[in-house]
Amino acid sequence: MxxxxxxxxxxxxxxxxxxxxxxxxxxxxxxxxxxxxxxxxxxxxxxxxxxxxxxxxxxxxxxxxxxxxxxxxxxxxxxxxxxxxDSTIRVMGDVAHDCNDNSPDQDIRNKAWLSLKNFWISDDNSFFAIGCQTDAYVIGRKKKDQVITGCVTTCDDNSSSGNTNGSCSGNGCCEMTFQKGLGYSKVMVSRNNTIPLKSCSHAFVVEKGGYNFLSTDLADFGKEEMPMLLVWAIGDKTCKEVDKGADDFLCKGDHQGCVEDYDGPGYRCHCKEGYAGNPYIKDNCANIDECKVGTHNCTEKQKCVDKEGDFACIGNELPIVQISIGTSVAGLFLLLLFTWIYLGLKRRKNLILREKFFKQNGGIMLQQRISGDGGSQIQAKLFTVEELEKATNNYDQSKIIGKGGFGTVYKGVLPDDIIVAIKKSKIVDQTQTQVDQFINEVIILSRINHRNVVKLIGCCLETEVPSLVYEFIPNGTLFDHLHGVSKYKAINWDIRLRIAIETAGALSYLHSAASVPIIHRDVKPMNILIDSSYVEKVADFGASRLIPMDQKELATMVQGTLGYLDPEYFHTSQLTEKSDVYSFGVVLVELLTGKKIIDFDRPEKERNLIKHFIAFLEKETLLEVLDEHLQLKEVPHDIILVSRLAQRCLHLKGDERPTMKEVALELEGISASMIDKHPWVKNTSNEEATEYLPNEPSESCEVTDDSNTGPTDFYSIIRKPKITPI
Known part of the structure; x- marks a missing residue:
């Protein structure tokens, strides 16, 4: 350093x-x-x-x-x-350290800075964090968006026992891969100061294969730099935008060109197939003699003959002229044969492909689930490929209304003029977990009939990426209204209270009134949709789980959004209905304050809004943390009651939290009781202090349910630029 x-x-x-x-x-x-x-x-x-x-x-x-x-x-x-x-540079990147030793240079040591322009982290790198009770982040930028990615580690104690060499699943070591096109400015590492640890924590970016975890690294890592791979491009215009006749355009030559499938920023040059050299120097890409370098596939009985940009394998027993004539005749015959059978094969191929995708996307599993309960509760329609393509104008980019971790949402119009939202999943590795999650969302939404839960209309399983068709909710998400452009047209307290009541009612229905209890597992403002009349709709059931009637809890891989994630569930992996209660308590705090739960732009003591909010509540200075758009001079009694309810929902222990049914009834009671009462009542009570999750990560993070990760998992946040109101 x-x-x-x-x-x-x-x-x-x-x-x-x-x-x-x-x-x-x-x-x-x-x-x-x-x-x-x-x-x-x-x-x-x-x-x-x-x-x-x-x-x-x-x-x-x-x-x-x-x-x-x-x-x-x-x-x-x-x-x-x-x-x-390859447009790559291998460099040495700094390692960030945190030893909790209060040394004068500690603030410098726990950050590794690197400013990049026209250079990006290659997706052939990995991000590692080593140590016990460690939070590590890479703060960077992708195009105009700030991106914070990282992972966390835990240890049972400060010894290396229980840590496995080569394993970075969260116990003493965690690992995260990079997405394409990510530039970054610094690596940060920090530790849980409430736990006395003697060893240090470390975080770094390293080229894939450049580091293999050893349990001894927890006690003595000893490295200040690690090799990492950067990629780069020329200028800020893509191949489609740049003037290829300009003097400063570099991809010039008969055997080199611009990489068309690279979407910028900037452009990259490459040598055409069969040629090698520096593609950024004019006419520098020369023919590769595959016969000399041994990259041909000719057999021992054949002779390799080099050609410009290619090679040929010639049999010793036949002259070249005979081979040429025979190849031409065979090619003509195959062309005629292909033309003759093309139409029949095309139809059969499409049918086989659709059947393959139907099975691959869980169609058989869905049919079995339907037949298992008689099909009486599953009313979803199976749409064809053509129907959804017509509804979205072949998935035109102008029809996109949202993007998430698992796919893209399009606005579509069905033949009967019904406007729908079509969720098209991303093309990812087809694993059983992802298929189960998709079918799980279909089954769960098909069982739900509630005015405050988004309605599933149907699905399509005939394409490589499956799609879900929902009712269209036109007014965005609660997150948009609290934190987006529309936050400057702030919703008043009456609407916020009604949204809280409706959300609590929907969750209570899922827990208590559905035919099989359902735990949402990812309650947050981004999953609460708002229609034109400010009626809320709970959405996104991809992470939800059905709970058998004879069980109160379910052991699962931890999944949810850090900041909203139940700390008891996070540490025990035991999912209960009280996990949704905790997440709903966080949403109540967000409705009251109008602030993001975790925000790096706030002072360090205020980054975790939950602890900040509870502190003001218990000091009876609640007015200081409430949303300024509510324009309050005193704290109304109903807001005090809702704040105290949020406090009970946020108990560390699930047994000490109310049920969602109790929460819904209490919110309705608060709303009804304030109709005939004076709204401005100062609270003089001081309820008992409650125990809260200490040292949560300092940014809200997505925790993915991935079978290849440990219980701590990885998280990634894309923070949009600030928007200044007009």
């Missing part, structure tokens, strides 16, 4: 000298192209005229071991190698 600071000082002269240098359209022929034993290929360079733009300036630090240093926005990075054919 300190060596980086010294290198940055050395870099000042270089930065100033090149401050006024613009893009270089062509490279000089007498440029130095190495630093020590590291090659520095174009578009990078060591001096003016040898690089494409100042973003590709490399400075060779000859005063030390000779490692080349790449300055990105004035940040020094040690380069290990550069591969222009």
């Amino acid at each position: 300190y060596s980086r600071i010294l290198l940055a000082a050395v870099a000042v002269v270089v930065v100033v000298a090149n401050a006024f240098l613009g893009p270089v359209s062509s490279q000089q022929t007498d440029c130095e192209r190495s630093c020590g034993d590291i090659d520095i290929p174009f578009p990078f360079g060591l001096e003016e005229g040898c690089y494409h733009s100042k973003d590709q300036l490399v400075t060779c630090n000859r005063s030390s071991a000779g490692d080349p240093i790449l300055f990105l926005n004035k940040s020094p990075i040690v380069i290990k190698n550069m591969v222009p054919a």
Whole structure:
């Protein structure tokens, strides 16, 4: 870390000298192209005229071991190698540490900074956190969105016992893969200060295969840098946007071109198949002699003959002319045969493919579930591919109304002019867990008949990605109204109380009145839809579970949203109806305050809104934390009662929380009792302090139900830019 600071000082002269240098359209022929034993290929360079733009300036630090240093926005990075054919650079990234030793440099050590421009973290990297009771984050940016990704670890004690070498499932070590196109500015690591631990915690980005966890690393990690892979592009225009005739366009040559399937920002060059070289240098992609390098597939009885951009395998027993004639005749015969049978095969292929997707997407499982309960409760319609394509104009991008972790939602119009929302799942690895989750949502929604639960109309299983068809709710989500653009047209307290009552009633119905009890498992404002009359609809049952009548709890892989996730469920994996009660208590706090539950933009003591809210409630200074858009001068009695109800819902122990039925009845009672009473009553009671989850992660996080992860799992948040009201 300190060596980086010294290198940055050395870099000042270089930065100033090149401050006024613009893009270089062509490279000089007498440029130095190495630093020590590291090659520095174009578009990078060591001096003016040898690089494409100042973003590709490399400075060779000859005063030390000779490692080349790449300055990105004035940040020094040690380069290990550069591969222009893949648009990649292998560099050394800092390791962030947290030792809870209160040393003067601790605040510097627990962050690893790196500013990137036209460089991104390759998805061939992994993010690791090592230590006990450790929270680790990568804070970065993807296009215009800030992205926070990370994982958490736990340990039973401070020893290495129970930790398995090579395993990063959450016990002493956790691992997370990267999505494409992610740039980042810093790595952060922190620990649970309430637990006395002697060892340190560490977090870093490393190239896949570059690190294998050892249990001894918990006591002595000893590394300050790890190899990581960056990818880069030229400029800020894609292949479709750039002027390919411009002098500074680099992908020029008969055997090289622009990577069309790369969607930017910027563009990348590549050599065409059968050619190799530096695609960023004009006419540098040369023919590969597959016969010499041994990359052909000719047999021992055949002779490999190199061709421009290709090769041919020639049999020794036949002359080349005979082979050509025979190939032509056979090709003509196959063409005629294919034309003759094409129409029949096309229809059969489509039928087979649809049947394959139907089985792959759980169609057989759905039929078995329907026959298992007589089909009397499942009324969903099975739509054809053509019906949904027509409803969405072939899934036109303008029809998109929302995107989530498991798919995209389109607005569609059925033939009878009914407007619907069509949820099209993402193309992911087809695992039994994902199929079960999709069929689970169909079955659960088919069993529900409640005005405050989104209605399932049907589904389509005939395509590679299955789709669900819901009733269309036009007014967005509760999250949008509390935190989005519409928050400046703030909903008043009467509407908020009604939304709380309706949500509690819907959850009470799921727990108590449904034919089989249903636990939602992901109650949060983003899953509460609002219609044009501000009537709420509970949605997104992909994570929900049916509870057998003879059971009160169910052991599951932990899934939900951190910040809203029941701490008792998080630590025991025992899912109960009280898990939804905790999540609903968090929603009540959000309705009262109008603030996000966890927000990095707030001061550190206020980042966790739950603890902040409870503290103000118990000090009888509730007015200071309530939503300013409610325009209150005093705290009304009904708001005090709702706040106290939220406090009881947020008990650490599920047994101490009320049931959803009790919550719903109490909210209705609060609403009814205030009709004939004066609304401004100061609260003088001081209920007993309640125990709350300490040290929750400092940002709301999605915890995915993945069979390849441990009980702590991984989480990812995309935080949208702030919107200033007009």
